[in-house]
Amino acid sequence: MIEAMIAALANMSDPAVIAAICLGTLLGVIFGVIPGLGSVIAMTLIMPFTFGWDPIVAMYVFAGIIGTASTGGAVPAILLNTPGTIANVCTTFDGFPMTRRGEGGRAIGLAATASGLGTLFSIVVLAALLPVAKLLILWFTPPDFFWMVILGLIAVTFASRQNMVKGLAAGGVGILLSLIGFSSVFGVRRYTLGSEYLWDGIEIVPLVIGFFALSELMVYTSRGGTIAQDAKVNLGGMKQILRGALEVFQHKAILFRGSIIGTVIGAIPGAGGAVANFLSYSTAKQASKNPELFGTGHPAGVVASESANDAKDGGILLPTLTFGIPGNGEMVILMAAFILHGIQPGRDLLVNRLDIVWAIILGVIGAQILTTIVILAGGAWLAKISLVPVKYIAPFVAILSLIGVYAVRSNIWDVLLAIFAALVGFFMRKAGFPLITLIIGFVLGHLAEEKFTQSLQISQGDYSIFFTRPVSIILLIAIVSMLGWSLYRSANPARANSESN
Amino acid sequence: MLLVKAKNFVRLAAVVVLITSISVFSAGCGIFGGDDYPSSDIEWYVGFSAGGGFDTASRIIAEEMSTDLGTNVVVRNLAGGGGRRAAQEIHKAPADGYAISIMNMPNQILAEKIDPQGVNFNNLSWIGRAVIQTYGLYTAADSKFNTPAELAAAGDDIRFCLSGLSGHSFLVASVTTEVMKIAWNPVTGYKGAETQAGLLRGDCELALGPMAGSTLSAVQSPDFKALWIYEDDRFAPLPDVPTVKELGFPQLGGGKFANNGLVAASPGTPDDIVKKLSESFDRALQDPDVIAGINKKGMAVSRLSPAETSSVVDGMSGIVSEYLELVRAKSQSR
Numbered sequence: 001m002i003e004a005m006i007a008a009l010a011n012m013s014d015p016a017v018i019a020a021i022c023l024g025t026l027l028g029v030i031f032g033v034i035p036g037l038g039s040v041i042a043m044t045l046i047m048p049f050t051f052g053w054d055p056i057v058a059m060y061v062f063a064g065i066i067g068t069a070s071t072g073g074a075v076p077a078i079l080l081n082t083p084g085t086i087a088n089v090c091t092t093f094d095g096f097p098m099t100r101r102g103e104g105g106r107a108i109g110l111a112a113t114a115s116g117l118g119t120l121f122s123i124v125v126l127a128a129l130l131p132v133a134k135l136l137i138l139w140f141t142p143p144d145f146f147w148m149v150i151l152g153l154i155a156v157t158f159a160s161r162q163n164m165v166k167g168l169a170a171g172g173v174g175i176l177l178s179l180i181g182f183s184s185v186f187g188v189r190r191y192t193l194g195s196e197y198l199w200d201g202i203e204i205v206p207l208v209i210g211f212f213a214l215s216e217l218m219v220y221t222s223r224g225g226t227i228a229q230d231a232k233v234n235l236g237g238m239k240q241i242l243r244g245a246l247e248v249f250q251h252k253a254i255l256f257r258g259s260i261i262g263t264v265i266g267a268i269p270g271a272g273g274a275v276a277n278f279l280s281y282s283t284a285k286q287a288s289k290n291p292e293l294f295g296t297g298h299p300a301g302v303v304a305s306e307s308a309n310d311a312k313d314g315g316i317l318l319p320t321l322t323f324g325i326p327g328n329g330e331m332v333i334l335m336a337a338f339i340l341h342g343i344q345p346g347r348d349l350l351v352n353r354l355d356i357v358w359a360i361i362l363g364v365i366g367a368q369i370l371t372t373i374v375i376l377a378g379g380a381w382l383a384k385i386s387l388v389p390v391k392y393i394a395p396f397v398a399i400l401s402l403i404g405v406y407a408v409r410s411n412i413w414d415v416l417l418a419i420f421a422a423l424v425g426f427f428m429r430k431a432g433f434p435l436i437t438l439i440i441g442f443v444l445g446h447l448a449e450e451k452f453t454q455s456l457q458i459s460q461g462d463y464s465i466f467f468t469r470p471v472s473i474i475l476l477i478a479i480v481s482m483l484g485w486s487l488y489r490s491a492n493p494a495r496a497n498s499e500s501n
Numbered sequence: 502m503l504l505v506k507a508k509n510f511v512r513l514a515a516v517v518v519l520i521t522s523i524s525v526f527s528a529g530c531g532i533f534g535g536d537d538y539p540s541s542d543i544e545w546y547v548g549f550s551a552g553g554g555f556d557t558a559s560r561i562i563a564e565e566m567s568t569d570l571g572t573n574v575v576v577r578n579l580a581g582g583g584g585r586r587a588a589q590e591i592h593k594a595p596a597d598g599y600a601i602s603i604m605n606m607p608n609q610i611l612a613e614k615i616d617p618q619g620v621n622f623n624n625l626s627w628i629g630r631a632v633i634q635t636y637g638l639y640t641a642a643d644s645k646f647n648t649p650a651e652l653a654a655a656g657d658d659i660r661f662c663l664s665g666l667s668g669h670s671f672l673v674a675s676v677t678t679e680v681m682k683i684a685w686n687p688v689t690g691y692k693g694a695e696t697q698a699g700l701l702r703g704d705c706e707l708a709l710g711p712m713a714g715s716t717l718s719a720v721q722s723p724d725f726k727a728l729w730i731y732e733d734d735r736f737a738p739l740p741d742v743p744t745v746k747e748l749g750f751p752q753l754g755g756g757k758f759a760n761n762g763l764v765a766a767s768p769g770t771p772d773d774i775v776k777k778l779s780e781s782f783d784r785a786l787q788d789p790d791v792i793a794g795i796n797k798k799g800m801a802v803s804r805l806s807p808a809e810t811s812s813v814v815d816g817m818s819g820i821v822s823e824y825l826e827l828v829r830a831k832s833q834s835r
Contacts, residue, residue, distance in 0.1 A: 044551050048560070138702050142690075182582075182616075184665025185689050187832040189616065196589065196618065199582040269695070324694035324715050336553065342797050344718050345694070409550075409580050450690045457688040458704045460658065 001131065001354060008358030011056065012366065020057045024064015025367040029374065031065070032072025035213040035397065037404040038085045038205075039069035040329040047337055055341035056359045062337055063363025066317075066330055067119055068371040070273055070309045074111035075375065078302070079104050079385045081220075082213040082397060086204065087273025087309035089212060089436055090281040094294065094301030101297060105237065108379035109244020110302040114255060116372035117248065118307035121259035122266065122314025123365050126321075130350065130357070133322035140268070142458060143466045146451035147475035148268060152275050152444050154479055155282040167437045170428070174441025175448075177202055185453050197413045206405045206414040207442065210421025211428075211435045213401045217394045218426045226387050241379040244299070251303045254284045258307030265308070266315025269327040273309045278440050280308030286486070313364055321349055321357055334360075538598055538774050542573040546602035548587030548609075550580045554714070554798050555762050558632050559603050561794040565785035570777075584609050585618060592620045594767040598774035601628060606761045607817040608669045614825050615667050623818060625765035627810040628779045631786065632795060633803035634711035634760035635736050636673060639720050639727040641700045646707070647728065649681045649748055658684045660705035662691040666832040670709045673731070673758045675831045676824050677709075680750055687831075697725065711760045712736060714799030731758045757820055762800070763810055779807045 011017055023046075031042035042065045050058040073084025078095030091111060098107040129136065153171070180191045181201025192198040248255060258280040265276035284304035285294040294301045319325040324345035326332040335345045343349065343356055350357065375382075385393070405418045425435055459465035466472060545563050547556045556578065563574040579587040584605050591602035604622075613620050646652050652659055661674045666689060678685045688705045696708045697719045710716045712730065717738055720727045727742040733754045735744060745753040764782060766775060785791055786804050795802050805813065 047551075137698060141702055142704065182667075184667065187615070187666030187671075196582055196585065199585065323698055325698060326693075332550075336551075336557075339554075339714065339798055340557065345715055410578060411581065454688060454690045454704075457686065458660065460660075460686060 004354035005127075005358050008355060008362050011359070012362060016054070016057050017060050020060035021064050021363055021366045021370065024061040024363065025068050025370045025374070027061075028065040028068030028367065029072035029371055032069035032084045033075050034404060035073075035076055035082050035084055035209055035401045037400075037407065038073070039065050040333055041404070041407050042069065043330065043333040043337070047333065047340065050337070051340060053341075055343060056355060058337065058341055059356055059359040060363040060366075062334055063360045064367035066334070066360075067310075067313055067364035067367040070313075071112065071115040071119075071306075071368065071371045071375065074115065074306055075108065075382055076397070078107040078111060079382065080393065080397060081216045082401075083208070085273065085309075086208045086439070087277050087312070088305070089208070089274060089439065090277045090305035091302055091309075092212070093281065093305070093436075094296070094298050095305075097295070097297030098299075098302070103240065103244075103297070104382075104385075105240035105379050106244035106247070106299070107302055108382060109241040109246075109376060110248055110299050111244075111306045112372045112375040112379065113245040113248040114258070114303045114306040115310040116368050117255060118259045118262055118309075118311035119313050119364065119368040121256075121307075122263040122311040123361055124314075125263050126314040126317055127361055129318060130322065133318050136267075137319050137323050137325070140471060141469060142451045142454040143469060144471040144475065145268060146448060146455055146466065147472050147479065148265075149444050149448045149451060151475060151479050151482070152265075152279060152440065153448065154482055155279050155440070163432055163434075166431075166433045170433045170435065171437040171441035174438035174443075175445030177207075177438075178442045178445030179449070185450060197411070201446070202417070202442075203408060203414055204439075204442065205408045206418035207421050208439060209401050209405050210418035211425035211439065214398060214418060214422030215425030215429060215435075217390075217398055218422060219429060220390045221394045224390065226389055238379075241376055245376055247299055248303055251300050254300050254304050255307050257283065257287075258304045259311040262308035262311025263315040266312030266327065267318045268315075269319055269325055272316075272328050272443065273312045274439065274443055276312045276315075277305050277309040278436065280304045286482075310368070313368075317360065317364075320345070321360070324349075538777060539570055539572045541599065542575050543570070543598070544600045545574055545576045546579050546587040546590055546600065547576055548579055548581070548584030548602070548604070551578050554800055555603050555605060555632075557798050558762060558795050558800060561791050562631060562782065562785045565788050565791050566781045569781045569784055583612055585612060585620070588613075588620045588622075589618060591625065591765060591767050596626070596767050596769035596771070598766055598770050598778060601764055601766045601778065603631060603762050603764050606763050606814065607672070607758075607821055608760070610814075610817050610821050611669065611672055611825075611828070612667065614821050615829070621768075622765075622814055623811075624768040625814075626768060626770035626775050627807045627814065628764045628766060628775060629782050629786075629807060630761055630763050630803055630805040630810050630813070631782075632762040632800040633756070634713045634800055635756070636709065636731040636758045636760065637712040637720070637727045637736070637739070637742065638677070638707060638709050638729055638731075639700075639716075639725050640707050642724055642726050644706060644726070649683070649729075649750070652683045652707075653681055655684070658686040659707060660686050660688050662696045662699040662705035662708045663687045663689055664692050665689050667828075669758075669760065671832070672821070672824060672828055673709050675828050676758075677753060679827055680753060694719075700725065712739060713801075717799060732756055757816065761803075761813065761817075763814065765810075775807060 027042045027046060028039060031037040031039060043062055046061060050061060070085050070087045073088040074091050075084065077083040077088040077091040079099050081092045081096035083089045083092055095107040098104060180198055182189050182199050261280045262276040265279060281301060281304045284300055285291045316327040316331060319327055320331040320334060324335060326335050338345045343353055402415050402418060405414050408414060428435060455465050545559055547559050549556055560576050563576050566574045579590055587602050588604060588609055591600055594600035610622055640646060663670045663674060666687065691699050694715060699705055700708055719725050727739055729748055730736045730742050730744050731753055732744050733746045766778060783804055786802050792802050
């Protein structure tokens with residue numbers, strides 16, 4: 001293992017490897033910045049071109065894309081209230097309010113640095129756990145997974161504390177939407193209305209783009225003006241960027257907790273960056289002495305969100321590299337790339353191809369460092385976007401977003417779904433319904449059903465399977481504690497805050 | 502009178518010129534034959550996302566056919582419905598040979614039988630078979646089960662890790678357990694390497710799948726063992742694994758449960774166009790680079806003529822119809 005790492009480090013001085021990392025970084029940032037595109041499309045597009053390349057060099061390109069797309073996605077999340085990827089949704093909650101008061105550069109500095117540190121943390125954890133990863137993957141069973149998903153759904157209640165009824169209602173709608181489609185568990189169609197389009201269920205990218213990107217465009221188009229409320233505000237240039245970058249270290253606990261959450265959630269196949277992002281934000285808000293500041297442009301909110309969504313990169317590589325189990329769309333494409341280059345994913349990778357494993361690990365690190373530097377250096381210039389009148393930005397972002405939606409499956413109905421979601425999202429915003437709880441319900445709903453059913457099939461109908469494993473018990477205690485603390489806090493807010501202090 | 506005759510002559514001449522022009526123009530467009538086919542790009546529909554096995558095999562073959570036919574054969578991913586979207590597109594495409602599609606059989610036949618959408622696979626103009634993947638049953642290396650008799654005598658229900666209650670593996674599991682008299686339960690939601698993790702964790706006792714790619718690698722490793730192959734002859738990569746025929750169950754053999762990548766044009770495509778396509782397709786499948794590229798994806802090239810392919814489809818339709826009620830009964834009893 002160590003020898004392979006040293007050999008890979010030495011390899012990084014090869015001009016071809018440096019060029020590959022730069023290419024991966026460039027693609028990751030561009031596809032991350034443009035809403036709806038993301039790393040999956042970037043990897044899919046570049047894959048055929050890598051046919052015939054040295055497999056190691058090709059892996060550096062893919063690692064670069066994986067490591068940087070969600071960092072790039074923070075930029076539109078902060079400046080335009082439009083998450084570049086689904087993993088950047090919570091960054092909009094505090095990043096955009098900071099832009100509105102002329103602190104977009106500071107938010108970008110916070111995001112870029114938190115992302116970089118989150119990724120580095122998770123990659124170090126990945127490298128340390130590789131020798132025992134197989135045992136960890138096997139240790140986590142479907143009932144444990146079920147409770148982890150329930151934990152994520154419980155966190156919906158914290159995100160909707162301002163209006164719990166509306167938040168839970170939106171979460172419930174999200175869960176119902178997740179059930180649409182052909183159920184391989186039960187072998188029947190559900191709520192497809194006879195439509196072949198809905199046979200696969202609702203695709204998440206059109207939903208997220210519609211709810212978050214397009215509906216937001218409608219909101220500020222109807223308002224007019226510029227994104228930064230005061231067009232004469234001094235954005236502060238590089239000084240503000242660096243202020244944000246250094247400010248991350250004032251939130252060390254949040255940074256550390258977000259990195260752990262991102263790494264752990266990332267390692268759970270299917271959970272993904274959105275859940276990591278959301279859980280980290282929710283727990284940071286719950287644990288804060290001033291939870292009411294979250295959502296108003298609080299730097300801690302940006303740190304919590306961005307550290308987690310990039311820390312998932314290391315976590316998600318764990319089941320993929322050790323077992324060949326892809327945790328999300330990126331990993332599915334990565335595994336396809338392995339096979340294209342004659343590399344067998346799974347057990348064979350860790351036994352015979354450690355050079356590939358280290359290429360990916362070092363590629364993610366290298367690309368993330370490069371991205372952080374590039375975004376910090378360009379942040380002052382990027383922040384000026386907030387001074388451009390929305391009538392110029394809106395059509396441009398709308399077209400790019402819809403192109404991104406179409407690119408997923410080449411299906412025009414996805415575009416129509418995105419537009420419909422935009423209309424619904426616009427009215428939901430006006431009525432005060434939080435969209436994030438709907439998305440979390442959507443992401444986790446079908447996972448909860450799948451793992452619940454799987455667990456009962458394993459136990460052949462015996463419900464005690466949910467209460468007998470140590471991991472399940474720990475998660476159950478965590479869920480009960482979270483609910484208990486939340487109820488206590490609601491009943492005794494002043495006392496709860498003084499106890500926190 | 503002379504004027505009337507002149508007018509009639511002019512009318513007659515105009516009609517002759519018109520018919521001649523249409524004939525010449527049509528011949529140039531190839532309407533009356535495939536002499537100029539193909540005169541534009543051919544679209545190759547793949548009903549799965551880019552990067553998968555059938556997608557990559559299609560791209561490799563399409564590139565070779567482009568050179569052979571002198572026109573672009575462009576792969577277009579129409580992912581959705583487990584391949585049904587592409588199947589529906591090819592089913593209603595014009596019968597002019599400018600659209601072909603690869604299909605995963607018998608998976609798609611089973612899906613159509615369970616949830617009919619009007620696609621009749623027997624009506625498609627079959628071009629040939631690109632790839633085949635042998636099906637096998639495997640378990641964890643430390644499993645106490647080694648033979649069908651031991652499984653039948655188990656007493657408790659044997660759990661199978663499967664993707665769902667309507668796919669190819671569920672069909673094979675239903676038929677296998679019926680024929681071998683094995684009491685069983687499905688555990689669903691397992692795909693690819695998750696199946697192997699499930700076996701090692703003890704979520705289930707058995708799994709089914711194509712013996713290719715990462716599954717073949719896993720079965721060849723010390724962690725797993727294959728119990729049998731659904732063929733009549735031994736499988737070269739797993740020479741020590743018995744066939745169902747050797748175990749006394751020939752009705753499960755003959756490759757009838759293998760995964761096939763079959764290529765077709767839309768119903769009613771003229772025979773001469775199908776012939777051109779199938780000859781080009783067959784030449785592509787004999788190219789060493791194409792074979793190597795497909796093998797790299799963990800699949801084996803296995804050529805069939807259009808008539809043989811059509812016969813295979815008929816056979817698969819028959820098998821699926823034969824066991825459809827069994828599959829439905831098993832899925833509803835869960």
